[in-house]
Amino acid sequence: MDFQLKTLTLSRAAAEKADALIVLFADGAIDGQEPLARLAAEARKAGDFEAKAGKVLSLYKPLAGAPRTVVLASSADGKPASVRSAVVAALAAVKPVKPARVAIVFAQSADAAAVRAAVLAASEACYVYLTTTSKAEANPVRNVLLGVPDASAAKAAFEEAVATANGIEFAKEWGNRPANHCTPTILAQAARGLARLPKVKCEVLEHKDVAKLGMGAFAGVAQGSSEPLRFIVLQYSGAAKADAPVVLVGKGITFDTGGVSLKPAAEMDEMKFDMCGAASVLGVFRALGELQPKVNVVGLIPACENMNDGKAIKPGDVLKSMSGQTIEVLNTDAEGRLILCDALTYAKRFSPAAVIDIATLTGACVIALGGVRSGLFSSDDALAAALEQAGEASLDRCWRMPLDDDYAEGLKSNFADMANIAGRAAGAVTAAKFLQKFTADFPWAHLDIAGTAWKSGAAKGSTGRPVGLLLSYLLSRGAADAQAAGAAAGRKKASRKSRAAA
Template sequence: MDFQLKTLSTAQAATEKCDALIVLAAAGNSPSKDPIATLVAEARKAGDLGDKAGKLLALYRPARVAAARVLLASAGDGEPASVRAAVLAAIAAAKAADPKRVAIVFAEPTDAVGLRSAMIAAADASYVYTATKSKPEPRSIRQLSFGVADAAALREAFDEAAATVAGIELAKEWANRPGNHCTPTMLAEAAQELAALPHLKCEVLGPKEVHKLGMGAFAAVAQGSAEPLRFIVLRYQGAPKEEAPVVLVGKGITFDTGGVSLKPAAEMDEMKFDMCGAASVLGVFRALGDIRPALNVVGLIPTCENMNDGRAIKPGDVITSMSGQTIEILNTDAEGRLILCDALSYAKRFEPAVVVDIATLTGACVVALGGVRSGLFASDDALADALLAAGEESQDRCWRMPLDDDYAEGLKTNFADVANVAGRAGGAVTAAKFLQRFAGDFPWAHLDIAGTAWKSGAAKGATGRPVGLLLSYLLARARKDAAEPAPRKARKPSKVR
């Protein structure tokens, strides 16, 4: 997407040459008397433009305005969520005329968060998937200009938002691809391509290296598939080497049949989205390469398929994880936590400041929170608060869930150190309690994105969440570290050959 940032008042926007002009008007009266401000005022007075965010009024060749098509879009109270609703509605309406150049102007002054919200919403509304279509139709909108009161003051926010969009769209691209176009090997190749960006490195481990590391849980999930597993290690170094990194761990099941505990046939095609956690990590690193913040980040992606053949793990099997803990497999469809537990053990070698894992982990989280907020579990209150704040700022919200030790009771078994599932009750929590056993040595958070990573039905497709949340968290952390530097020495990670 070609984004542009301009200093445009509503008076200046009246002369802007574009195929469609979208005016974001928050509730209230503007003192301006230019053609566009007058249109907004008259539309409100006549009751043709309501105050509710997302309400639209379409105009064709209004007097004294250069653009042939003008969309007045109510931005409600002007808050980021209202701005997002207005932009989503306006872009959806504008696309009917197949515009190539669209300008979006804020009728009232906006801040960095408002601009970011508008840019991400515009990109979401105009995104088109093309990778596996024989005659792909490119997105009709080729250029999006954003008019604000002072472009220079918002340039940094604009650049960060453009990079965030690039990250979100990379996450969408890989999550939307079907399983035969997104194998673990292909996902690893996508990660290796990111190493061309500044300050980024990528290392990919195969079955032999994973076996040598003792990742028995990860290897067990992969053993029923003809596709070889890959363990992807991404490193972004924007701060001195001795500064402890943030480690992001993304679940990368490129297709999930459920294994021997086979899923129902209905909607099983959507199990290509079971690698959305991995896709979000790729998206974050894509954005980091553009933004280049002053912090260190490590991305770990265990990726494989969960398939059935004569070698596949069976209910009742006992496996040994990298941590040495033994796990009884009661349900082979609870495989995500098995690949993540070994990745969490691997994360310890980086002596991380914090670790955040991201996974489409449980249907129970979908039942609990639907598709609005991701489930957040955290062992550290400060980390939880920071992620919650980042979710609010980015409009990529999460909700903190409990981690009481009582929830772990159902994971007890007579035949191993721990079972991989408990009962149906509190399934999202017991899954998090399982992961917590392997993340006891550092501040840790788990994001269950099973309800937010993709949409079903007519709007079927990946959302790119929680790339926005994670980037907001990382950038806030970088700003805080710049203001209050408190480096923590990290041991140099060992490499496996």
């Protein structure tokens, strides 16, 4: 979908060539003599246009020269969540007229957060998965014009939002693909395609490379499938070579049967979503290549299937991880942590500033937090705080969970250094404690997205989360690092001048 940004007053917006016009009105008195403002004020006074986020009033040819469909939408307090509600509701209201071009206009001022929210909401509302369907075009919206009082002031936020929307859509695309259209090999091809973007490189390791590295846990999970594993290494180099990168590790189980510990048949089709952590990493790199921020990022994706044949690992088997630690497999359906632990060990070679793994890891996290917030676990308070802040800013929220050492007691094994499960109690926490055993050398955070990565039921499909959260974190970090580097350069220059003057 194509997004455009333009400076528009309400009177100019009414004259725009569009199939539908959406006007966002915030709380308070609606000022101005433009016909649309007067219409909105009258409707609100009559009680037909409530000042509540997401409330809309649809009008047919309300003004001469205006689009035939005009929707007044309330953005209430004007905050990002309210703007998102207004845009989603308004786009639902115009859907019956099948508009190809939609103009969304702010009647009042719009800050950067509101602009981002409007773009991301429009992208979310208009996204339709088509790759494996026979439909030519299920959603006709091809162009969205965003009108604001001052386009130049909103340009940076708009460009960031469009890139984020593209990254989220990329993650949705790969998350939604059926497993036979998204094998580890095909996923690796998608990653290689990202290397065409500026400053992005991709390397793909195969079974022989993984075996040579000693990734016994990762290889153990993959050995039950006829589909060969792939270990994907993406690198985005936007800062100085000496700057330590942030490493993102995405769980890439392209289909999860549970292995010998077979899952129940109901909703097993949704196990194609077990690679949404990997998809989110791909989505982040798609956006990084477009935005080109001053930050270094590495993406690691261990990709394989968890299948069940005569070669599959069995409960009671002991695997040796890349770290040298051994793992007793008590449940083959706790496979995500097995592939992640080797990827976390591999991350050490990059001397990272921080490592964040993203995984649809536990049903226990779904029980704890539902589909609203992702579970956040971290051994580093500063990293956790930065991720929480990024989640709030991006409306892609997370919630920090505990990592007390007592939770690791259940991972003890009589036959290996650790077991891969610790019972049902606090399952999301004990899974994180397992991963923590492989992260002693760097600041680390784990995002359990089992509840937020996809939706079930009538709205079944990938959400693209937590691409927004991760990008918000990386962009903030890049901006802070650049500011610090600039300040250091300024101090160095001042010092040289002082010495010269002396």
